[in-house]
Structures are given as C-alpha cells and as structure tokens.
C-alpha cells in the first residue's frame with residue numbers, strides 16, 4: 603500500500619507508541635492524585651507540555667491540552683468571543699478555513715456575533731488590505747489558518763499578526779497542518795492563540811493542544827476539575843499527551859532536512875503530472891505551499907472515480923469532490939480560489955509525509971495518467987470537447 607493522505611492523518615511513530623504504552627497499563631495513575639504513583643503521570647504530562655512549548659518557542663504554562671485540533675479551534679474562537687463580548691462581537695476569518703473554524707463561526711453568528719469571511723486570491727492567499735478594510739471598532743478576533751489542508755497555501759502569518767496587534771485585536775491561527783512542515787516561533791510571529799493536533803504529525807488521534815499567550819482573555823472551555831489550570835477540565839489523556847509531546851519533538855527536529863526530502867517528492871509529482879497529463883491545473887500557491895501538498899484539478903473527470911482506481915492500484919489519496927466528503931457540494935476551498943463547480947469535482951490531493959519515498963511517487967506517476975485517460979474516455983463531456991476542438 604502507498605499512503606498519500608498524510609493531511610488526513612499520519613501513522614503513530616514507533617518511538618511515540620513506545621513512549622505511550624506504559625501509561626495505559628503499569629503507569630495508569632491519575633495525574634491529579636497526590637501519591638507518587640499519580641505524580642509520575644503528572645510528571646509525564648509536565649514533560650510533554652515542555653516539549654510542545656519548546657516546539658513553539660513559548661512557555662509551558664501557555665500550552666493547554668485538548669481532545670483534538672477541532673476542540674482547540676472551538677475553544678480559541680468561542681472562548682475569545684465570549685470573554686471579550688463586552689468589547690465587541692465581530693470576528694474576522696477566511697472563506698477557506700477548516701470546518702472546525704468555519705462551523706464554529708457560523709454557530710457564533712446564530713448567537714448574535716458577526717463574522718467576516720475574507721475571500722482569497724486564485725492561489726488561496728488572503729489580501730492584507732482586505733483584512734485591514736474588514737477591521738471594525740468591535741472586532742475582537744482574527745482567525746486565519748497557518749496553512750490550508752486542501753491546497754497547502756501558507757498565509758502571511760507575521761504580517762497578519764502585525765495588523766492584529768496594530769489594532770489591538772487577538773490573532774488565532776489553526777496551525778494543524780503547519781506543525782512539522784514550517785518552523786514556528788509564536789513570539790517572533792506574534793501569534794496569540796494557535797491550534798495543533800497530534801495525529802497530523804506522527805502522534806495519536808484524540809489529542810491536541812491550544813497555545814494561549816499569557817494574558818489573553820479567554821473563557822474556560824470545559825467546566826469541572828482543576829486540570830489544565832481550570833481551563834479545560836477532565837482527567838488528562840496521559841498516554842495521548844505523552845504521545846503528542848514525543849511526536850512534536852520528533853516532527854520539529856531536523857526540520858529542514860525532512861522537509862527538503864518531502865519537497866523533492868512533491869516537486870517530482872507536480873512536474874510529472876504537468877508534463878504527462880493534459881487539461882490539469884495545480885491548485886494552491888506555486889511556492890508558498892506546504893512541502894507535502896500536491897493538489898490538482900483534472901478536467902472532464904469525477905474525483906471519486908479517480909480515487910477508486912488509485913485505490914485499486916494500492917494508492918490512498920484524497921479529493922475535494924462530492925461523495926468522498928459526504929456532501930454534494932465540491933470543496934469550499936476550491937470554489938473560493940475560483941475553480942468552477944464542474945472542474946472542482948475532478949480534484950486530487952496527494953499529501954506526502956515522512957513515511958513516503960520517491961518510489962511511491964514514481965508508482966503514482968506510473969499509474970495516474972492511465973487512470974485519468976480511462977475516466978476521460980468514458981466522459982461525454984470529454985467526447986464533446988474533442989469533437990469541438
């Protein structure tokens with residue numbers, strides 16, 4: 603099997619699993635218990651928090667563990683909106699956010715908040731002058747994702763943070779796709795809140811974290827015990843947290859070496875698709891894109907057919923098209939960069955991770971042109987196109 607869906611999830615690394623295993627059984631103590639057996643769990647959580655803080659260049663006291671990346675996004679946005687609602691009820695985000703951000707914003711709109719969804723250019727970048735123009739007296743939060751999960755476009759985070767600061771507005775970024783791909787220093791970049799998720803960089807599913815710069819006004823997310831300094835109650839997922847800590851350490855060390863390797867696989871795939879397959883379009887930014895992201899639209903085909911045929915060849919990839927995402931609408935991200943409905947249905951996302959090799963890419967390039975041709979040969983639209991040209 604060739605796994606090219608690393609933006610959806612990644613396998614837990616062996617070192618990560620080894621670090622986690624004792625905390626399910628022999629070291630099962632509750633971190634809130636005072637006896638030593640409980641305290642060894644508390645220490646493990648402390649160490650994991652330090653590893654996340656090291657990866658982001660912040661203080662461990664600014665890291666809060668959550669149940670997933672979606673929870674971190676929910677908390678950042680709802681927490682800041684509610685805690686600052688006396689100041690204002692306006693939020694700015696973008697049209698291409700992950701649903702964990704978009705649906706949270708839509709929920710807040712029902713609660714009486716107002717949200718501006720910034721458009722993006724053809725490469726998926728927001729325009730800074732449009733961000734500035736959207737700022738109002740009552741804007742309390744700007745939430746712009748670090749890098750897009752579908753098309754890989756990286757936003758001008760530092761410039762956005764500078765604008766937020768100039769207007770005294772809090773800045774949150776969903777960095778779930780950026781960890782292990784881009785080096786992040788929250789202080790240098792000026793980020794106030796940042797979401798991340800363990801399973802996107804070699805850690806386990808069901809654990810994430812939210813960085814909250816000290817001094818940021820935010821409501822507590824889960825009410826109950828005193829865990830996560832009373833902000834997020836619930837007995838800690840010790841094994842998951844230990845796994846996330848180990849995973850972020852591994853994902854962020856020797857970063858440039860790893861990303862260079864992944865980038866070379868990405869560029870091989872992009873060059874060969876453009877060379878071998880007619881009527882295709884690379885989605886996302888040509889240079890400011892995640893090292894592991896390839897996203898193409900192929901005219902005259904449906905994404906699902908392509909994914910099935912790839913699967914039959916042992917290749918797992920993804921598409922922003924209809925059936926795969928369980929909805930009839932094509933990807934909101936592809937529509938936002940101006941791809942017409944019909945063409946957006948024929949998209950392919952290949953997301954490359956540390957587990958991939960150049961041989962995987964060669965195999966993909968060996969089978970993909972034939973798959974596309976086979977689907978086009980069955981397409982009435984393609985037949986019509988050939989007749990007219």
Ligand SMILES: *Cc1c(COP(=O)(O)O)cnc(C)c1O
Pocket residue numbers: 609610670671672673675700702747749750751776778779799800801802808809810
């Ligand atoms: C995967 C993902 C999330 C959600 O993370 P979960 O841990 O799966 O809830 C949020 N934002 C982006 C950009 C993602 O890629």
